[in-house]
Amino acid sequence: MxxxxxxxxxxRRLFLHIEEVNAAPQVHVQPGxxxxxxxxxxxxxxxxxxxxxxxxxxxxMACLDDFVLHELAHLRVPAHGHAFIALLHAHLPSSAPxxxxxxxI
Numbered sequence: 001m002x003x004x005x006x007x008x009x010x011x012r013r014l015f016l017h018i019e020e021v022n023a024a025p026q027v028h029v030q031p032g033x034x035x036x037x038x039x040x041x042x043x044x045x046x047x048x049x050x051x052x053x054x055x056x057x058x059x060x061m062a063c064l065d066d067f068v069l070h071e072l073a074h075l076r077v078p079a080h081g082h083a084f085i086a087l088l089h090a091h092l093p094s095s096a097p098x099x100x101x102x103x104x105i
Contacts, residue, residue, distance in 0.1 A: 001047045007034050009058070018047070027054040 005016040014034040021037050027050065028035040038047055069091060077084040 001044050001051070009034065009055075010062075025050045027051060 001016070001018075003016065003018055007014050007016055009029065014029065014032060017033050017035050019035060019037045020040040020042070022039065023037065025039065025042075026035075026037040028037070036047060036051060038050060042050075069088060073084055073087045073091075077087055
């Protein structure tokens with residue numbers, strides 16, 4: 001794990017910036033960068049664990065949002081047809097055109 005290492009988050013390329021601070025570890029997304037704040041002297045393995053835990057948290061929240069939206073859409077459209085997909089598109093933020101589970105490969 002090195003400074004300016006490239007990471008992908010929700011389809012966007014971000015460059016890792018590492019800041020050593022005397023505070024609890026934190027991860028922040030800023031325009032074009034992923035800011036990892038760690039304690040001075042933290043090992044590469046500790047930094048990897050912090051970042052991996054943060055990624056899991058991000059994915060969990062996105063999946064939960066998508067799941068709730070998916071189930072609410074079924075209250076109006078029971079099947080997974082074109083009307084269902086159109087309804088999802090109408091209510092998704094513009095930065096996320098597809099829910100996590102429906103993204104085309």
